[in-house]
Amino acid sequence: MLADPWAIALLVSGAAALLLMALAAVTACRVLAGWRPDEDSARQIALEDQTVLAALLVRYALLLQIFSLVLLLGAATSFAGVLAGAMCAAGALSANSFGLPALGIKLAAVFLYGFWLVLHGLDLRSEHRPLVRPAFTLLLLLLPLVAADTLLAVLYLANLQPDIVTSCCGVLFAPSSAGGFSLFDPLPGLTLPTAFLFLASLILLAALRLRQGASARTLDFVLGLGCPAFFLMALLVITNDISPYIYALPSHRCPFDLFDRATGYIGYPLYLSLFATTFAGASASWIAPLRGRPGLAGPTATYRRRAFTLLLAALPLFLLLCLWHPATYVLRGGQ
């Protein structure tokens, strides 16, 4: 299916992101090889300019990556109209073994590019530029990720066969005992939603305490590990417990149909607020150890305050969107 406008758009944006990141990596090599912060030579000034270029390229690559994430979802939705058996993006993405890894790696890439830009932004705010080496080493480590991302997209598109029957979300998220392949069996009971709400409360409390100025490593630890775990858990809970209420159909579990008009496009604010929560919480706690570096105490505190504010707005919004349909169902007495 490489010859489809969606596939071409994905490949064009993937190739552009790879090119930009390759240029950024070349710049990173130059910077890492010649960085002498104490010198005032023309070479050092030129290298400082090069760091601006690298940041610019990563920023463009991030923009393209966000674009291509939406493109992949759009492409999968469009392919569902062509692939036998597929009814939404879930079926199209699981039509071969590269679709879901391609989506996963794109999600990870968006978070990592964003985190790199946070690091670089902090670095620019200190006249000592203390984060140049760690940031540019991380940039070099990101290059294989972008390459893998583009490769997975190509493999996914090249291996899509319209005549090979795939499954729809009604099968992928149904019990495997009902026959056939299942991505994950529905998890009965309230264990998962309870753990989800407990973790959400923990994150909210930690962010609130840290926003008020408390400095406790444990709280940062809770956020640093809790937010990524919360992201994964939220995806499970949305699929397993929340989506049947939104579709008003107990047997319909799907994380992708939430982008449909029939659901009022609830998927967009839902996932956007989840992204914001995860990124704000994780990035704010991951940069906590950098406070001690020269000139970074102020910029780190400012970023953390803003990130916690964002988290405290995004997480309640996310929980409200999640709980709205189950709550109205219960309050109306099963209507």
Added chain:
Amino acid sequence: MTPHPLGRLLNILDYALSSLRRRLLKNLLVFAVFTLVVFLFASLLLTRGALGDMAGRLLAAAPDITVQQLVAGRQVPIAAGACERLADIPGIGICRGRLWGYYFDGENGANYTVIGLPEAPERWPAGLSGAVQGRLPQPGERGKAVLSTAVRQQLGLEGRRFFSLFRPDLQLLSFEAVGTFTASSDALTADTILLAEADIRHLFALPEDQAIDLLIDVVNPLEIETIAAKIADRLPGVRVVSKGRIAKTYRAVFGWRSGITATTLLLALAAFVILAWDRASGLSGEELREVGILKMLGWQSGDIILLRFCESLLVSLFAFLSGWLLAWVHVAYFQAPLLRPVFLGWSVLRPQFPLLPPVAAADLFLVLAISVAPYLAATAVPAWRAATVPAHSVL
């Protein structure tokens, strides 16, 4: 006093507009080529959308399941009694044999689709009477036909009503045209001759106990695929085609054709990106001096990069809008003369139907992704190069 971030952005946007105006000729070239690239991609997507919509509307009236008998991989007539063997499958509403075939006119190289009209009016397709000017062959009436305007022209009927068709044994059969399909049904009927079922049997020398294929309506649309699988199990050597499968095949074909065309357009895109890179890289003495002055006035490298980004964004948005509008006019008003042959191929009898492109947010996003994203990426390095010019070196 630090300006408000939004105020700063608006000021830079304002400066970007005036900067574009000052270098109008240079920017007009990029704008024109960009508009052309957007126009080509957008026309492709709008034509695909219009044809997909049209296929969807036509398929809405199609039977849920079509059953064809195969021998050695080729379609042959099916036993009309096959419907009785399916009668006990729950969920099947109506099962009927259909009589139809292609008639090749050696005079002009055209292929007519000859379709049999069932004897019982209750089995006629809904809305058939409304699609005919004149009248339909009445039950029991022989030798009457309904033709499309295009078939009338191909047969050279002009004002006459009678025409003749050959049987396989070269016996000549005479028919009277009693009706003409209206223009609104042209997408379905452009190459059609409608005859009574008895006439079509006689014309194609088909035995009484055979039909060309079976049409099946299913009571619950959710059960179509399951019932199709049961039919395939019950009748050996048949091909069972469901309505959903036909719709998916149409989408795949339109997607594939537009994809192949888009692939060829990638060359145009690559050429445009190189042009954009080249134009953005070649800084004139005046532009260098401008950067120097801005830096002397206190602009930072980041501000100049933002300025260049705003310039690129403005050019791309204007080009995107104008390219899209031109594409819309090309498809909706002029009926896509550049792309219609790519999608529809060639035939002596070509249905005439209006292309009505749907407004789809997905298509807008797709064109943005294919054209604007690479353009912005191509101008990133030149923007940085312009921003890092040392002020003292140009003044």
